[in-house]
Amino acid sequence: MGMTIGEKIIARAAKVDQVKAGEIHTIEVDRLMSNDGTTHLTIDMFHNDLKHPKIADKDKLVFIMDHNVPAENPKTAAAHRKMRNFAKEHNITLYEGKGVCHQLMVENHVCPGEFIMGADSHTCTYGALGAFGTGIGCTDFLYAMVTGQSWVLVPETIRFELTGKLREGVYARDLMLSIIGMVGANGCNYKVMEFAGEGAHNLDIDERLVLCNLAVEAGAKTGIVEPDEKVIEYVESRGRKAENLFVSDEDAEFEKVYHIQLDEIEPVVARPHQIDDVVPVGEAKDVKIDEAFLGSCNNGRIEELRVAAQILKGKKVNDHVRFIIAPASNEVYLQALEEGLIDIFMESGAMVMNCNCSVCWGSCQGVIGEGEVLISTGTRNFKGRAGHPDSFVYLGSAATVTASAIAGKIVNA
């Protein structure tokens, strides 16, 4: 019986020849990532709850401070200090203020075919490089940190067969929001979303990251794009090995196959407070906004910053709008500086922040007040996600967000 990409990665991690959906396997985790959203609690559990506290392999661990950096109050500062000290004591790789966790993992650590667990739901991002990344809580993280292992219920795979190319002015973000709108916010609950077909191979790595990152918003355990030459090139250009490029067998079993014509996708927004309430931008036209945000693990890369700069050049952010931009990593920030994008942002009146989760996290910076409306390239539009419980978040592409920041209301780019 053939296997899907997800099944092949699990089989490799479980050191068995074959797995199939519905089985539970014990696996060796290739890599473990934890950020400042939960690490302080994991460390407390490590010290207080374990009979034999130990770390199986410190080289598999990566700690990243990105959610509340720099600290905005003394309690966060204490949580950060705990994380910093623990990393130092156990010689664990630690990034502080260097970028959003998933961007840093993709830039520096993820290899195709790996099984990676991260204490963050958007760990599914790593599927863009042909890895199986999945979000876990701190208890799972602690167990894996101590034993090097975890248990996995092998998910079914839903395949998205993509054909053609996105039209100009339409972005991977429009594609993924459209897919979530089609399947629903729990339409892929506990599944692997596999993206394949020539349309998938037409997408560049940054676009694949956008797709996989939002897989969890359809409930998926992970999203994986069938890896190809572009993945090998990306990974090798960063000095890592691209050895385990898994593709699904012809006789692999899929729970369902969707066929998506990329040139039929149009610019969309997800309306508050449901990510699957997805409509063409025109249907949300003229909704007045108070804030616009470009950034997050979904959409703060150089490609999106270029799109924003192109639209902003020579124009001003609307007087009634705060436009907040947070590059996804220092590497992205430096590249944007070099290309003159930051100049364009500053001259237009946008605020450029340090590399962090920023507005998408709804707690560190750019929080919105009661009754306010935000249009964002962030990951979620849940009620209260960006600040006050009675505020409103629309999600759109970098182009839609930037054009709206200029207009003061939601508009098509």
Next chain:
Amino acid sequence: MGRVFKFHNDVDTDQIIASQYLLLPNIEEMKVYTFESIDRDFAKKVEKGDIVVAGENFGCGSSREQAPSVLKALGVKAVVAKSFARIFYRNSINIGLPVIISKDLYDKVEDMDQIDIDLTEGLIKLSEETLPCTKLPPYMQNILDNGGLISFLNQEEA
């Protein structure tokens, strides 16, 4: 017996415990903010043994384990929903909070109804009838029976 606190579909983890409280030092400090955006007085009203009942996709969104942890810390005996988002579901089992899938209960109870859940028998007892709950796979039930993944680990290593 416990009282029912009833919630709608797609209750996300931000609604269970919002981002701005996650870096507080511990669950005890966080728990007073549980469900703040949808039921501001929940933490004051809820008592040990009460039961959260919800529609589809309960616990969707972030992987924050603080979400099931605050519910457990407030004494919630179990969460019964039509369906759960996967990370919340897994986290709950890992910390020893029973999560029960029941397609039928939601439409048969109102807020503040008294119901009884027999976890060992897998039964939900209402005043008029008894509903069966979905059973966990044995591997997961074993973790839950051991009081969560860390107790399970400590016993494995004993």
